[in-house]
Amino acid sequence: MFKLIPSGTVTSTPGFLAGAVHAGIKSDNAPDLAILYSKVPCTAVGAFTTNRIKSAPVLLSQKRLSRGQAQAIVVNSGCANACMGEQSLVDASEMAKLTAAKLDISPEDILVASTGVIGMPLPMKQIRDGIEKVGLHPDGGHDFAKAIMTTDTKPKEVAVQVDMRELKFTIAGVAKGAGMIHPNLATMLCFIATDASLDAAFLQSSLQKAMEISFNMISVDGDTSPSDSVFLLANGLAGNKAIGFDNGKVFQETLNEVCSYLARAIVQDGEGATKFIEVTVERAKNPSEACQASRTIASSLSVKTAIHGSDPNWGRIIAALGRSGVEIVEEKIDLYLNDVCVLRKGIPLPFDRDGLRTTLSHNDNALIRICLNLGDGKATAWGCDLSEEYVTINSEYTT
Amino acid sequence: MFKLIPSGTVTSTPGFLAGAVHAGIKSDNAPDLAILYSKVPCTAVGAFTTNRIKSAPVLLSQKRLSRGQAQAIVVNSGCANACMGEQSLVDASEMAKLTAAKLDISPEDILVASTGVIGMPLPMKQIRDGIEKVGLHPDGGHDFAKAIMTTDTKPKEVAVQVDMRELKFTIAGVAKGAGMIHPNLATMLCFIATDASLDAAFLQSSLQKAMEISFNMISVDGDTSPSDSVFLLANGLAGNKAIGFDNGKVFQETLNEVCSYLARAIVQDGEGATKFIEVTVERAKNPSEACQASRTIASSLSVKTAIHGSDPNWGRIIAALGRSGVEIVEEKIDLYLNDVCVLRKGIPLPFDRDGLRTTLSHNDNALIRICLNLGDGKATAWGCDLSEEYVTINSEYTT
Numbered sequence: 001m002f003k004l005i006p007s008g009t010v011t012s013t014p015g016f017l018a019g020a021v022h023a024g025i026k027s028d029n030a031p032d033l034a035i036l037y038s039k040v041p042c043t044a045v046g047a048f049t050t051n052r053i054k055s056a057p058v059l060l061s062q063k064r065l066s067r068g069q070a071q072a073i074v075v076n077s078g079c080a081n082a083c084m085g086e087q088s089l090v091d092a093s094e095m096a097k098l099t100a101a102k103l104d105i106s107p108e109d110i111l112v113a114s115t116g117v118i119g120m121p122l123p124m125k126q127i128r129d130g131i132e133k134v135g136l137h138p139d140g141g142h143d144f145a146k147a148i149m150t151t152d153t154k155p156k157e158v159a160v161q162v163d164m165r166e167l168k169f170t171i172a173g174v175a176k177g178a179g180m181i182h183p184n185l186a187t188m189l190c191f192i193a194t195d196a197s198l199d200a201a202f203l204q205s206s207l208q209k210a211m212e213i214s215f216n217m218i219s220v221d222g223d224t225s226p227s228d229s230v231f232l233l234a235n236g237l238a239g240n241k242a243i244g245f246d247n248g249k250v251f252q253e254t255l256n257e258v259c260s261y262l263a264r265a266i267v268q269d270g271e272g273a274t275k276f277i278e279v280t281v282e283r284a285k286n287p288s289e290a291c292q293a294s295r296t297i298a299s300s301l302s303v304k305t306a307i308h309g310s311d312p313n314w315g316r317i318i319a320a321l322g323r324s325g326v327e328i329v330e331e332k333i334d335l336y337l338n339d340v341c342v343l344r345k346g347i348p349l350p351f352d353r354d355g356l357r358t359t360l361s362h363n364d365n366a367l368i369r370i371c372l373n374l375g376d377g378k379a380t381a382w383g384c385d386l387s388e389e390y391v392t393i394n395s396e397y398t399t
Numbered sequence: 400m401f402k403l404i405p406s407g408t409v410t411s412t413p414g415f416l417a418g419a420v421h422a423g424i425k426s427d428n429a430p431d432l433a434i435l436y437s438k439v440p441c442t443a444v445g446a447f448t449t450n451r452i453k454s455a456p457v458l459l460s461q462k463r464l465s466r467g468q469a470q471a472i473v474v475n476s477g478c479a480n481a482c483m484g485e486q487s488l489v490d491a492s493e494m495a496k497l498t499a500a501k502l503d504i505s506p507e508d509i510l511v512a513s514t515g516v517i518g519m520p521l522p523m524k525q526i527r528d529g530i531e532k533v534g535l536h537p538d539g540g541h542d543f544a545k546a547i548m549t550t551d552t553k554p555k556e557v558a559v560q561v562d563m564r565e566l567k568f569t570i571a572g573v574a575k576g577a578g579m580i581h582p583n584l585a586t587m588l589c590f591i592a593t594d595a596s597l598d599a600a601f602l603q604s605s606l607q608k609a610m611e612i613s614f615n616m617i618s619v620d621g622d623t624s625p626s627d628s629v630f631l632l633a634n635g636l637a638g639n640k641a642i643g644f645d646n647g648k649v650f651q652e653t654l655n656e657v658c659s660y661l662a663r664a665i666v667q668d669g670e671g672a673t674k675f676i677e678v679t680v681e682r683a684k685n686p687s688e689a690c691q692a693s694r695t696i697a698s699s700l701s702v703k704t705a706i707h708g709s710d711p712n713w714g715r716i717i718a719a720l721g722r723s724g725v726e727i728v729e730e731k732i733d734l735y736l737n738d739v740c741v742l743r744k745g746i747p748l749p750f751d752r753d754g755l756r757t758t759l760s761h762n763d764n765a766l767i768r769i770c771l772n773l774g775d776g777k778a779t780a781w782g783c784d785l786s787e788e789y790v791t792i793n794s795e796y797t798t
Binding site: 050051052053054080082083084085117118119120223224225226300301302305306308309311313314315316318319320321322323324325326327328330331343346347348386387388390391392394395396 | 516
């Protein structure tokens with residue numbers, strides 16, 4: 001149905017330009033200020049942190065999106081512009097105004113995002129100079145992806161193309177996030193660009209649905225931040241008949257794929273992560289209980305550390321399942337670890353413990369599958385192991 | 400009102416005997432099987448894990464306590480006797496029977512607890528031989544305390560004596576627990592013995608109240624286990640007029656103190672912990688919101704790692720507060736870190752960052768105090784930092 005664009009990035013979507021500079025907000029020489037711009041105004045939707053402390057860029061962008069339209073996004077890394085009182089809002093607003101002036105569009109059409117340390121003033125001189133210096137290019141997506149990184153070790157970007165007889169469009173996305181990642185909404189920034197023409201109400205619903213199976217199903221460390229934002233801009237340049245609730249299936253599935261790809265990329269690059277953990281809970285009482293169980297297991301420190309040590313200590317998985325609060329009947333539970341059944345109908349099966357330990361240690365992925373045999377609820381959550389390196393990253397530097 | 404008994408232990412309470420042996424359940428030579436015994440039958444109450452997976456000893460002891468009476472407790476470490484199907488129950492029941500025969504009392508008066516690896520069969524030969532070998536002594540409490548340890552680095556025990564004109568009694572307790580510790584109920588075992596004479600309904604309510612401000616307010620790693628149990632036995636040998644709801648104030652306050660002491664001891668000995676973290680949230684909308692906020696902050700990995708690195712990165716504390724879901728008004732929040740005010744009415748105050756870093760690094764305790772300035776809710780939660788050592792302990796060994 002859709003194909004991956006090789007080395008795709010957010011500017012793989014026709015009509016989008018991007019660029020980035022090192023403005024001097026971060027202390028190293030990495031790019032830290034970026035702009036994403038569409039040649040024409042876009043239908044725009046977003047989703048934001050559920051944290052009760054919200055950064056100024058989140059408050060500003062939420063307000064702007066009430067109009068359902070945007071044309072550009074300005075982002076900085078290195079400073080979250082959060083918890084600085086009134087000044088935060090003044091600064092976020094100035095970022096928007098400067099970008100609007102540069103692009104010769106209305107400040108109302110600018111969205112803002114900031115990520116980094118909380119409780120530090122935004123260095124406005126660097127921001128002002130940086131915005132002036134950013135050049136926008138049709139292949140500027142990769143630079144944009146690098147500029148939004150904080151403790152990320154690699155950029156996260158993807159672009160897919162749908163090419164059917166009557167429907168051709170592209171969806172491309174870029175994300176950052178390596179720590180403070182937890183469901184609802186994962187602590188992260190994500191920018192998605194499409195050239196499809198879409199009904200605004202459908203677009204919002206579509207983003208919400210895609211998030212439920214992607215960004216809301218990942219966990220690095222259980223924390224969330226005041227900055228979490230996902231933006232989706234649709235510029236309509238594909239010229240298709242507007243996609244809405246009645247004909248939205250292909251778009252929804254493509255968007256699901258883009259969001260899932262980026263969500264997995266975020267946990268694979270989790271702070272200090274050496275292993276990707278996929279937890280699938282099947283035949284739960286209902287889908288929401290499957291979600292709850294899989295997320296609890298993927299977030300459990302004792303599970304994460306066992307996986308880090310390649311220890312097939314399934315008792316910790318069962319303990320996390322029991323703690324999740326979902327309905328279970330112990331005598332009905334089947335549990336598989338990397339496809340080896342270790343528990344059937346609640347009774348441990350003999351298995352080659354050393355063999356499974358070896359399999360776990362030689363694989364970058366650990367697969368946990370639980371069948372509760374109670375109903376038809378199914379969900380998959382993604383996480384990563386907890387390593388000594390996670391502690392070092394988070395204790396030695398202010399991030 | 401009450402005084403601490405120097406080097407107090409659970410057998411500091413008159414009428415209680417205890418003893419322990421190395422039965423061979425744990426692979427090292429440490430004691431791993433213990434019995435606590437009262438010379439006379441006790442009024443007995445308990446509290447158990449909220450995990451939906453419950454170990455066989457928990458199921459058995461819950462059932463026994465429905466009678467409100469017990470005279471002895473048999474405990475092993477090294478194996479949780481959980482998730483082994485029907486066999487777990489058969490084994491737990493045999494442990495009780497053997498102990499009853501040894502003590503010449505009814506099996507109905509025996510409670511059972513097991514802690515250790517989940518999903519391994521209880522080595523019954525070692526258990527049988529061990530129960531036979533245990534000797535009971537009036538000063539056997541210290542041995543009992545050592546025998547229930549798993550990843551604990553030190554025993555946790557306390558005894559206090561109330562000596563008022565008309566009311567004299569002792570309450571002593573012993574606990575274990577270093578990992579898989581989280582509120583409701585913390586993952587741990589605790590055995591409390593008193594010689595006070597008490598009304599059974601009051602005793603249950605009193606334990607619940609004490610737990611709410613102690614074991615339910617500690618977190619090491621967010622996990623809970625199928626084995627968590629707290630037992631409270633009152634043998635009445637103090638001969639006082641029975642304590643009930645009308646005259647229970649002194650007993651309640653003393654029990655609160657015993658439970659708080661043991662709860663703090665558990666997190667101070669948290670796996671890999673180098674620092675004790677105390678989080679007090681004041682003037683929350685109500686007490687339950689104060690609880691929720693303080694517990695969320697004490698459990699946050701990003702807060703725990705910042706404290707580990709002595710980093711006065713208060714933004715992470717505010718992010719965890721925001722995630723807790725309690726009502727906050729950003730412009731009303733005051734935040735103190737080791738008594739230094741770093742945020743007043745939501746605005747960062749200038750502070751000596753290097754000085755505070757030094758204070759944090761030279762102290763074993765980190766004190767976080769937040770004033771929400773909204774109501775009169777107040778609560779304190781206790782946690783510990785997250786160190787590389789926690790990861791090592793939990794990934795290198797099956798625990």
